[in-house]
Amino acid sequence: MNFAERVERVSPSATVSISNAASELEADGVDVVDLSVGEPDFPTPENVVRAGKEAIDDGYTGYAPSPGVPELREEIAEKLRADGLDCGPENVLVTPGGKQALYELFQTLVDDGDEVLLLDPAWVSYEAMAKLAGSTLQRVDLAPYDFALEPALPDLAEAVSNDTSLLVVNSPSNPTGAVYSEDALRGVRDLAVEHDITAISDEIYKEIAYGTEATSLGSLSGMAERTITLNGFSKAYSMTGWRLGYFAGPEDPLRPVRRGRSAPKHRRRRSGDARGLPRAPGHAV
Numbered sequence: 001m002n003f004a005e006r007v008e009r010v011s012p013s014a015t016v017s018i019s020n021a022a023s024e025l026e027a028d029g030v031d032v033v034d035l036s037v038g039e040p041d042f043p044t045p046e047n048v049v050r051a052g053k054e055a056i057d058d059g060y061t062g063y064a065p066s067p068g069v070p071e072l073r074e075e076i077a078e079k080l081r082a083d084g085l086d087c088g089p090e091n092v093l094v095t096p097g098g099k100q101a102l103y104e105l106f107q108t109l110v111d112d113g114d115e116v117l118l119l120d121p122a123w124v125s126y127e128a129m130a131k132l133a134g135s136t137l138q139r140v141d142l143a144p145y146d147f148a149l150e151p152a153l154p155d156l157a158e159a160v161s162n163d164t165s166l167l168v169v170n171s172p173s174n175p176t177g178a179v180y181s182e183d184a185l186r187g188v189r190d191l192a193v194e195h196d197i198t199a200i201s202d203e204i205y206k207e208i209a210y211g212t213e214a215t216s217l218g219s220l221s222g223m224a225e226r227t228i229t230l231n232g233f234s235k236a237y238s239m240t241g242w243r244l245g246y247f248a249g250p251e252d253p254l255r256p257v258r259r260g261r262s263a264p265k266h267r268r269r270r271s272g273d274a275r276g277l278p279r280a281p282g283h284a285v
Protein backbone atom coordinates (compact mmCIF):
# COMPACT_ATOMS: atom_id res chain seq x y z
CA MET A 1 0.00 0.00 0.00
CA ASN A 2 1.23 3.51 -0.78
CA PHE A 3 1.00 6.16 1.89
CA ALA A 4 0.60 9.88 1.46
CA GLU A 5 3.81 11.86 1.74
CA ARG A 6 2.41 13.91 4.61
CA VAL A 7 2.38 10.96 7.02
CA GLU A 8 6.15 10.73 6.61
CA ARG A 9 6.46 14.20 8.15
CA VAL A 10 5.31 12.95 11.51
CA SER A 11 7.38 10.84 13.88
CA PRO A 12 5.72 8.37 16.25
CA SER A 13 4.49 10.04 19.44
CA ALA A 14 7.11 9.89 22.21
CA THR A 15 4.28 9.97 24.77
CA VAL A 16 2.63 6.90 23.28
CA SER A 17 5.97 5.02 23.05
CA ILE A 18 6.69 5.65 26.74
CA SER A 19 3.13 4.77 27.71
CA ASN A 20 3.36 1.48 25.77
CA ALA A 21 6.69 0.69 27.43
CA ALA A 22 5.14 1.40 30.86
CA SER A 23 2.16 -0.87 30.08
CA GLU A 24 4.50 -3.70 29.08
CA LEU A 25 6.46 -3.34 32.33
CA GLU A 26 3.23 -3.23 34.34
CA ALA A 27 2.07 -6.43 32.59
CA ASP A 28 5.33 -8.00 33.83
CA GLY A 29 4.41 -7.02 37.38
CA VAL A 30 6.75 -4.04 37.65
CA ASP A 31 5.51 -1.14 39.80
CA VAL A 32 5.71 1.78 37.38
CA VAL A 33 5.11 5.49 37.95
CA ASP A 34 3.96 6.38 34.46
CA LEU A 35 4.30 10.11 33.71
CA SER A 36 3.71 9.77 29.97
CA VAL A 37 0.03 10.18 29.12
CA GLY A 38 -1.84 12.99 30.93
CA GLU A 39 -4.28 10.72 32.74
CA PRO A 40 -5.68 12.31 35.94
CA ASP A 41 -5.39 10.12 39.03
CA PHE A 42 -9.02 10.45 40.09
CA PRO A 43 -12.10 8.82 38.55
CA THR A 44 -14.70 10.66 36.47
CA PRO A 45 -17.02 12.32 39.06
CA GLU A 46 -20.01 10.17 40.02
CA ASN A 47 -22.62 12.72 38.86
CA VAL A 48 -21.01 12.81 35.40
CA VAL A 49 -20.95 9.01 35.18
CA ARG A 50 -24.60 8.87 36.21
CA ALA A 51 -25.66 11.53 33.72
CA GLY A 52 -23.75 9.73 30.94
CA LYS A 53 -25.51 6.42 31.70
CA GLU A 54 -28.90 8.09 31.85
CA ALA A 55 -28.30 9.87 28.56
CA ILE A 56 -27.51 6.58 26.83
CA ASP A 57 -30.60 4.95 28.34
CA ASP A 58 -32.64 7.93 27.16
CA GLY A 59 -31.54 7.36 23.58
CA TYR A 60 -28.91 10.06 23.17
CA THR A 61 -26.83 7.75 21.03
CA GLY A 62 -27.09 9.29 17.57
CA TYR A 63 -25.13 11.95 15.77
CA ALA A 64 -25.19 15.30 17.50
CA PRO A 65 -25.42 18.50 15.44
CA SER A 66 -21.96 19.09 14.03
CA PRO A 67 -21.12 22.19 16.15
CA GLY A 68 -22.23 20.32 19.29
CA VAL A 69 -25.40 19.97 21.35
CA PRO A 70 -26.81 23.51 21.83
CA GLU A 71 -27.28 23.18 25.61
CA LEU A 72 -23.67 22.08 25.99
CA ARG A 73 -22.41 24.97 23.85
CA GLU A 74 -24.46 27.32 26.01
CA GLU A 75 -22.92 25.93 29.21
CA ILE A 76 -19.41 26.06 27.74
CA ALA A 77 -19.94 29.69 26.72
CA GLU A 78 -20.99 30.48 30.29
CA LYS A 79 -17.82 28.85 31.65
CA LEU A 80 -15.69 30.81 29.19
CA ARG A 81 -17.41 34.07 30.12
CA ALA A 82 -16.45 33.31 33.73
CA ASP A 83 -12.85 33.00 32.42
CA GLY A 84 -13.17 36.57 31.11
CA LEU A 85 -13.88 35.78 27.45
CA ASP A 86 -16.53 37.54 25.43
CA CYS A 87 -18.29 34.40 24.31
CA GLY A 88 -21.72 33.11 23.32
CA PRO A 89 -22.77 29.63 22.18
CA GLU A 90 -22.31 30.71 18.56
CA ASN A 91 -18.58 31.06 19.27
CA VAL A 92 -18.20 27.49 20.57
CA LEU A 93 -17.57 24.27 18.64
CA VAL A 94 -17.60 20.93 20.45
CA THR A 95 -15.12 18.30 19.26
CA PRO A 96 -14.29 14.64 19.89
CA GLY A 97 -11.47 15.65 22.25
CA GLY A 98 -9.12 18.59 22.44
CA LYS A 99 -6.65 16.83 20.17
CA GLN A 100 -9.20 16.69 17.37
CA ALA A 101 -9.95 20.37 18.01
CA LEU A 102 -6.28 21.19 17.54
CA TYR A 103 -6.07 19.11 14.38
CA GLU A 104 -9.04 20.95 12.91
CA LEU A 105 -7.59 24.29 13.94
CA PHE A 106 -4.16 23.68 12.43
CA GLN A 107 -5.78 22.49 9.21
CA THR A 108 -7.90 25.64 9.14
CA LEU A 109 -5.45 28.30 10.29
CA VAL A 110 -2.12 27.29 8.80
CA ASP A 111 -0.99 27.23 5.17
CA ASP A 112 1.96 25.46 3.54
CA GLY A 113 5.11 27.36 4.43
CA ASP A 114 3.61 29.29 7.34
CA GLU A 115 5.55 29.39 10.56
CA VAL A 116 4.09 28.14 13.83
CA LEU A 117 5.66 29.38 17.06
CA LEU A 118 5.87 27.04 20.03
CA LEU A 119 7.05 27.67 23.57
CA ASP A 120 9.41 24.84 24.41
CA PRO A 121 9.21 22.32 25.96
CA ALA A 122 5.80 21.88 24.35
CA TRP A 123 3.26 19.09 24.20
CA VAL A 124 4.50 16.72 21.49
CA SER A 125 1.35 16.75 19.37
CA TYR A 126 1.63 20.40 18.34
CA GLU A 127 4.66 19.56 16.24
CA ALA A 128 2.89 16.70 14.47
CA MET A 129 -0.14 18.85 13.74
CA ALA A 130 1.95 21.75 12.46
CA LYS A 131 3.86 19.42 10.15
CA LEU A 132 0.71 17.75 8.87
CA ALA A 133 -0.59 21.21 8.02
CA GLY A 134 2.59 21.85 5.99
CA SER A 135 4.03 24.52 8.28
CA THR A 136 7.49 24.94 9.68
CA LEU A 137 8.20 25.36 13.39
CA GLN A 138 9.94 28.04 15.36
CA ARG A 139 10.62 27.27 18.99
CA VAL A 140 11.39 29.52 21.90
CA ASP A 141 13.19 27.61 24.64
CA LEU A 142 11.92 28.46 28.11
CA ALA A 143 14.32 26.07 29.87
CA PRO A 144 17.04 28.72 30.45
CA TYR A 145 14.39 30.82 32.25
CA ASP A 146 13.21 28.10 34.59
CA PHE A 147 10.22 27.65 32.24
CA ALA A 148 8.86 31.16 32.89
CA LEU A 149 7.63 33.11 29.89
CA GLU A 150 8.22 36.72 30.91
CA PRO A 151 12.04 36.65 30.75
CA ALA A 152 11.79 34.84 27.40
CA LEU A 153 9.74 37.60 25.73
CA PRO A 154 12.78 39.11 23.96
CA ASP A 155 13.53 35.65 22.49
CA LEU A 156 9.92 35.36 21.42
CA ALA A 157 10.11 38.76 19.70
CA GLU A 158 13.24 37.61 17.89
CA ALA A 159 11.60 34.37 16.78
CA VAL A 160 8.67 36.15 15.12
CA SER A 161 9.05 36.57 11.37
CA ASN A 162 6.88 37.74 8.49
CA ASP A 163 5.86 34.11 7.97
CA THR A 164 4.67 33.58 11.55
CA SER A 165 0.96 32.96 11.36
CA LEU A 166 0.21 31.04 14.53
CA LEU A 167 1.45 31.00 18.11
CA VAL A 168 0.47 28.29 20.55
CA VAL A 169 0.34 29.21 24.24
CA ASN A 170 -0.36 26.39 26.67
CA SER A 171 -0.88 27.59 30.24
CA PRO A 172 -0.77 25.68 32.55
CA SER A 173 1.84 24.04 30.40
CA ASN A 174 2.22 20.40 29.54
CA PRO A 175 4.87 19.20 30.31
CA THR A 176 6.33 21.83 32.67
CA GLY A 177 3.25 22.78 34.70
CA ALA A 178 4.22 26.46 34.37
CA VAL A 179 1.39 28.96 34.63
CA TYR A 180 2.30 32.10 32.68
CA SER A 181 1.89 35.42 34.46
CA GLU A 182 -0.54 38.04 33.21
CA ASP A 183 2.40 40.35 32.46
CA ALA A 184 3.99 37.65 30.32
CA LEU A 185 0.72 37.14 28.44
CA ARG A 186 0.46 40.91 27.91
CA GLY A 187 3.88 40.72 26.26
CA VAL A 188 2.58 37.94 24.02
CA ARG A 189 -0.47 40.04 23.25
CA ASP A 190 1.68 43.02 22.21
CA LEU A 191 3.65 40.85 19.79
CA ALA A 192 0.57 39.12 18.39
CA VAL A 193 -1.17 42.42 17.75
CA GLU A 194 1.91 44.07 16.26
CA HIS A 195 2.58 41.19 13.85
CA ASP A 196 -1.03 40.17 13.25
CA ILE A 197 -0.54 36.65 14.59
CA THR A 198 -3.37 34.30 15.53
CA ALA A 199 -2.99 32.53 18.89
CA ILE A 200 -4.27 29.21 20.13
CA SER A 201 -4.61 29.32 23.89
CA ASP A 202 -4.60 25.70 25.01
CA GLU A 203 -6.23 25.78 28.45
CA ILE A 204 -6.86 22.06 28.87
CA TYR A 205 -5.04 22.08 32.24
CA LYS A 206 -6.62 25.33 33.46
CA GLU A 207 -8.62 23.57 36.16
CA ILE A 208 -5.57 21.68 37.42
CA ALA A 209 -3.48 24.54 38.83
CA TYR A 210 -2.29 24.79 42.39
CA GLY A 211 -2.24 28.06 44.34
CA THR A 212 -2.64 30.14 41.22
CA GLU A 213 -5.08 30.77 38.42
CA ALA A 214 -4.15 30.73 34.76
CA THR A 215 -5.23 33.84 32.85
CA SER A 216 -7.05 33.19 29.58
CA LEU A 217 -5.07 34.83 26.80
CA GLY A 218 -8.26 35.71 24.92
CA SER A 219 -9.47 37.80 27.86
CA LEU A 220 -6.72 40.40 27.35
CA SER A 221 -7.69 43.49 25.43
CA GLY A 222 -6.84 43.17 21.75
CA MET A 223 -6.79 39.36 21.87
CA ALA A 224 -10.47 38.43 21.58
CA GLU A 225 -10.42 38.79 17.80
CA ARG A 226 -7.22 36.77 17.31
CA THR A 227 -7.41 34.02 19.93
CA ILE A 228 -8.92 30.57 19.72
CA THR A 229 -9.35 29.13 23.20
CA LEU A 230 -9.12 25.39 23.47
CA ASN A 231 -10.30 23.30 26.37
CA GLY A 232 -12.03 20.02 27.12
CA PHE A 233 -13.25 17.63 29.74
CA SER A 234 -10.36 15.15 29.77
CA LYS A 235 -8.22 16.66 32.49
CA ALA A 236 -10.61 18.79 34.57
CA TYR A 237 -13.14 15.96 34.98
CA SER A 238 -10.92 12.97 34.30
CA MET A 239 -12.88 12.10 31.17
CA THR A 240 -9.99 11.16 28.89
CA GLY A 241 -11.85 8.21 27.36
CA TRP A 242 -15.02 10.16 26.71
CA ARG A 243 -13.32 12.21 23.97
CA LEU A 244 -14.98 15.52 24.59
CA GLY A 245 -13.32 18.84 23.91
CA TYR A 246 -14.13 22.23 22.43
CA PHE A 247 -12.76 25.44 21.13
CA ALA A 248 -14.11 28.94 21.02
CA GLY A 249 -13.20 32.05 19.14
CA PRO A 250 -14.41 34.79 16.85
CA GLU A 251 -16.90 33.51 14.30
CA ASP A 252 -14.71 34.06 11.20
CA PRO A 253 -12.15 31.31 11.83
CA LEU A 254 -14.90 28.96 13.00
CA ARG A 255 -16.74 29.24 9.69
CA PRO A 256 -14.33 27.11 7.60
CA VAL A 257 -14.22 24.47 10.34
CA ARG A 258 -17.99 24.27 10.29
CA ARG A 259 -17.93 23.98 6.50
CA GLY A 260 -15.48 21.07 6.70
CA ARG A 261 -17.76 19.31 9.14
CA SER A 262 -21.10 19.71 7.40
CA ALA A 263 -20.95 16.31 5.71
CA PRO A 264 -24.27 14.65 4.82
CA LYS A 265 -23.78 11.92 7.42
CA HIS A 266 -24.59 14.49 10.09
CA ARG A 267 -28.07 14.96 8.68
CA ARG A 268 -30.03 12.07 10.01
CA ARG A 269 -33.10 11.34 12.02
CA ARG A 270 -33.13 12.55 15.59
CA SER A 271 -31.89 10.13 18.20
CA GLY A 272 -34.67 8.52 20.17
CA ASP A 273 -37.16 8.49 17.28
CA ALA A 274 -36.63 4.84 16.40
CA ARG A 275 -37.51 3.64 19.89
CA GLY A 276 -40.45 5.96 20.35
CA LEU A 277 -38.42 7.87 22.90
CA PRO A 278 -38.77 11.57 23.32
CA ARG A 279 -36.49 13.41 21.01
CA ALA A 280 -33.15 14.21 22.51
CA PRO A 281 -33.13 17.97 22.96
CA GLY A 282 -30.77 19.74 20.64
CA HIS A 283 -30.44 16.91 18.15
CA ALA A 284 -31.56 18.99 15.23
CA VAL A 285 -31.51 17.38 11.79
Ligand SMILES: Cc1ncc(COP(=O)(O)O)c(C=O)c1O
Binding pocket: 037, 038, 096, 097, 098, 099, 100, 123, 170, 174, 202, 204, 231, 232, 233, 234, 240, 244, 245
Ligand atom coordinates in the same frame (compact mmCIF):
# COMPACT_ATOMS: atom_id res chain seq x y z
C1 LIG B 1 -1.52 20.25 26.32
C2 LIG B 1 -2.61 19.36 25.83
N1 LIG B 1 -3.54 19.89 25.03
C3 LIG B 1 -4.55 19.13 24.55
C4 LIG B 1 -4.67 17.80 24.89
C5 LIG B 1 -5.81 17.02 24.32
O1 LIG B 1 -6.56 16.33 25.24
P1 LIG B 1 -7.88 15.54 24.81
O2 LIG B 1 -7.75 15.17 23.36
O3 LIG B 1 -7.95 14.37 25.71
O4 LIG B 1 -9.03 16.50 25.02
C6 LIG B 1 -3.70 17.20 25.73
C7 LIG B 1 -3.75 15.77 26.08
O5 LIG B 1 -2.90 15.21 26.70
C8 LIG B 1 -2.65 18.02 26.22
O6 LIG B 1 -1.71 17.52 27.02
